Amino acid sequence: MDAVFSRIEHARTADGVIRQIETLILEGVLRDGDRLPGERELARQLDVSRPILRDALKTLEERGLILTRHGGGTYVADIIGQVFTKPVRELIATHHKATADYLEYRREMEAVAAEFAAKRATPEDLVLLAAIMKRMDEAHAAEDFEAEAACDVEFHNAVGECAHNIVLLHTLRACYRLLADGVFLNRARIYELSDARDTLLAQHRAIHAAIAAGDPEAARAAAIAHIDFVEKATFHAERTDDWQRISRLRLQQRGGEAAQA
Structure with a gap:
């Protein structure tokens, strides 16, 4: 150090x-x-x-x-984790609307962060961001979900750092802590969707490329497109889970009737 x-x-x-x-x-x-x-x-x-x-x-x-x-x-100390206290985390985790609000908030904040990063990132920032992107590429190629998910959070944290705004940085870190802890989203379910991993990787590459090129408008647009996709994928994953739950109940009920016949 x-x-x-x-x-x-x-x-x-x-x-x-x-x-x-x-x-x-x-x-x-x-x-x-x-x-x-x-x-x-x-x-x-x-x-x-x-x-x-x-x-x-x-x-x-x-x-x-x-x-x-x-x-x-x-x-x-873990001062970021204390932004949302345990009772608040448990409360929002049990209310469906919180997920939609979380993604809406991230869409706006990440758009600003990406825009600022494209304007303010230093050469050292870009070296760090490129290194994270490289690890994400490697994890994707190796189909290492855990490593890829960790790189996802680290990438967004780094974009927040590149924005060079203290309040924005710590606000986003608190959001990503909730993401990493699985309070809002089951990222494993999203990654299981067809082509989702490839799409997410391409979106992270687009954000990185726009920041590296110093293009604020492109960075902002790429960040918004990324969260829009996550929102749609989350909704689809939740619907799929619900369909499976109903199907299991139907099968259980039909099986019960057959056994009684």
């Missing part, structure tokens, strides 16, 4: 350390679960004394931004 933390300039105080780590978390450089360097190494990188560093880490932990595992180091 030598490129992440930098020497505290001017007054070497706990406040300077707190400010730097807070900013790294806010800007999305440090993510939940990321491990900080050991105390000695981090003090060296920041060029502060270890007592100052301890004071700063204590304050950050009290604020809920980091956590220390006994004998296991210091980590960035």
Whole structure:
């Protein structure tokens, strides 16, 4: 992490350390679960004394931004997962309208994120985005659903990072956490639909290509087309599940009647 933390300039105080780590978390450089360097190494990188560093880490932990595992180091806390509390997640997971609202919200937010990303992505951003796209291509070719689904979430997270808007970044991360946890969508059911995996890959490639080309209008349109497809595929998957449920009930009922005859 030598490129992440930098020497505290001017007054070497706990406040300077707190400010730097807070900013790294806010800007999305440090993510939940990321491990900080050991105390000695981090003090060296920041060029502060270890007592100052301890004071700063204590304050950050009290604020809920980091956590220390006994004998296991210091980590960035799961602040994104707490945006939607467990009771709220359970509530929206049991109400069908929430899925439609979730996709409607994502359509608008991802359109903005893709547009901003096409305008603002740095060369370093594009390197990261291309690497994720490459892993997605490889997972698709290997028919590794779990890896492909993970790359899907990581790709959208990266587009949010490329947009360079802090509020948009963390809002989208909260949305993707719900997606990754399966609160709204059963992505496995969508991937099972005919040609869905190929279509989704092509759509991710289109978003990536538009951002890499610096074309905001194309990026926005590609993001909207992607969510429109996900919405239709979700509806179709839900209808298919319902058809199967009804068919099983009919078969069960007919079988019961046959047994009685």
